[in-house]
Amino acid sequence: MDFNYTEEQLMIQKAARDFAQSELLPGVIERDETETFPTEQIKQMGELGFLGMMVDPKYGGSGLDTVSYVLAMEEISKVDASASVVMSVNNSLVCWGIQTYGSEEQKEKYLPRLASGEIIGAFCLSEPEAGSDATSQKTTAIDKGDHYLVNGTKNWITNGKTASVYIVIAQTDVEKRHKGINALIIERGAEGFEIGPKERKMGIRGSDTHSLMFNDVKVPKENRIGEDGFGFKFAMKVLSGGRIGIAAQALGIASGAYELALKYSKERKSFGTEISNHQAIAFKLADMAVNIEAARHLCMKAAWDKDNGNNYDVSGAMAKLFASQTAMDTAIEAVQIHGGNGYVREYHVERMMRDAKITQIYEGTSEIQKIVISRSVING
Numbered sequence: 001m002d003f004n005y006t007e008e009q010l011m012i013q014k015a016a017r018d019f020a021q022s023e024l025l026p027g028v029i030e031r032d033e034t035e036t037f038p039t040e041q042i043k044q045m046g047e048l049g050f051l052g053m054m055v056d057p058k059y060g061g062s063g064l065d066t067v068s069y070v071l072a073m074e075e076i077s078k079v080d081a082s083a084s085v086v087m088s089v090n091n092s093l094v095c096w097g098i099q100t101y102g103s104e105e106q107k108e109k110y111l112p113r114l115a116s117g118e119i120i121g122a123f124c125l126s127e128p129e130a131g132s133d134a135t136s137q138k139t140t141a142i143d144k145g146d147h148y149l150v151n152g153t154k155n156w157i158t159n160g161k162t163a164s165v166y167i168v169i170a171q172t173d174v175e176k177r178h179k180g181i182n183a184l185i186i187e188r189g190a191e192g193f194e195i196g197p198k199e200r201k202m203g204i205r206g207s208d209t210h211s212l213m214f215n216d217v218k219v220p221k222e223n224r225i226g227e228d229g230f231g232f233k234f235a236m237k238v239l240s241g242g243r244i245g246i247a248a249q250a251l252g253i254a255s256g257a258y259e260l261a262l263k264y265s266k267e268r269k270s271f272g273t274e275i276s277n278h279q280a281i282a283f284k285l286a287d288m289a290v291n292i293e294a295a296r297h298l299c300m301k302a303a304w305d306k307d308n309g310n311n312y313d314v315s316g317a318m319a320k321l322f323a324s325q326t327a328m329d330t331a332i333e334a335v336q337i338h339g340g341n342g343y344v345r346e347y348h349v350e351r352m353m354r355d356a357k358i359t360q361i362y363e364g365t366s367e368i369q370k371i372v373i374s375r376s377v378i379n380g
């Protein structure tokens with residue numbers, strides 16, 4: 001078994017690290033404070049190929065594997081989880097979804113602009129009453145012959161206001177339950193499509209999260225992804241891959257918090273010595289290091305499964321479950337190691353603690369991951 005990364009993967013990791021340090025770090029506290037979307041930085045990420053990492057070069061993407069994507073996500077997330085959620089949704093849910101299940105026309109029309117960052121995508125599944133229970137879609141897409149008429153509300157949509165292309169999951173045939181759901185591409189500016197107010201969030205405050213309202217929005221049939229009724233399976237498949245991206249985000253938050261805590265513990269003195277010399281602190285660092293290493297292995301295993309054509313529903317769920325818990329635990333302990341300094345903005349770890357929490361909630365809560373894992377454990 002070879003645990004080494006390839007030259008190319010190491011190059012991607014370094015490029016992402018350099019970008020995060022030079023372009024994301026300087027304004028990250030202010031963007032969090034003012035809830036400002038990293039517009040300029042996302043544009044740069046597009047130019048560097050970070051927004052269409054797994055997109056085929058023939059559609060303008062970087063043509064990289066999922067392992068490279070995880071490496072880049074970790075580096076970006078170490079510094080700015082608001083920027084990395086934009087990256088994650090655009091890569092995993094939107095680009096990968098269209099590339100894998102879209103028509104040739106959809107790929108040609110949307111992928112080059114999504115991969116370059118000229119436009120950003122959003123994935124719209126959650127509703128006021130359909131978060132974890134994703135089959136209970138209330139948004140309807142009624143078949144009107146050559147188009148669908150879409151009505152309903154979507155909630156907590158990442159890139160809600162910034163996106164230009166929205167993949168919207170909606171119910172066409174209620175009788176058929178999840179087999180009557182479709183995934184439709186809706187463009188910003190479509191008549192009857194309104195963007196609701198911005199959510200005021202605990203963390204990832206630089207990302208823009210909105211509710212969306214669809215009022216008799218006409219969507220041409222050619223904007224449906226896959227066959228009629230494929231929408232729920234599409235959402236599940238796309239989310240399975242998305243969970244690897246969010247696991248990598250969680251891994252990044254954890255390793256970012258750990259690196260700051262480690263550095264601080266070697267500089268800060270108490271009782272006549274650096275605090276890293278106190279076993280109370282040293283043991284925390286040891287626990288962090290072990291959990292981060294375990295989370296990294298789970299993330300890489302899931303990415304490897306995806307790259308090698310294996311089923312990654314369960315490995316992705318395991319990676320997300322464990323990495324998000326690690327992010328939360330590590331960020332809390334990083335604040336603790338920083339003491340009073342950890343509680344104030346300029347030391348970064350309090351933001352990481354707030355950002356970590358969402359990784360246990362979006363793209364399936366930890367409880368959802370346990371449903372996916374336990375079903376596989378019990379039923380094989």
Ligand code: CAA
Binds near residue numbers: 135156158240372
């Ligand atoms: N791949 C392919 N098909 C799948 C699948 C997968 N991974 N998971 C389920 N399915 C299929 C099943 O095979 C079944 O199809 P058949 O009837 O043909 O056999 C169908 O989907 C229904 O499956 P279940 O009976 O298992 O469905 P369920 O109602 O029990 O739900 C669930 C399963 C795992 C709980 C699912 O509802 C789920 O994942 N919920 C969480 C949704 C979620 O992650 N939301 C996050 C919103 S997006 C977001 O956060 C993005 C963002 O902005 C950052």
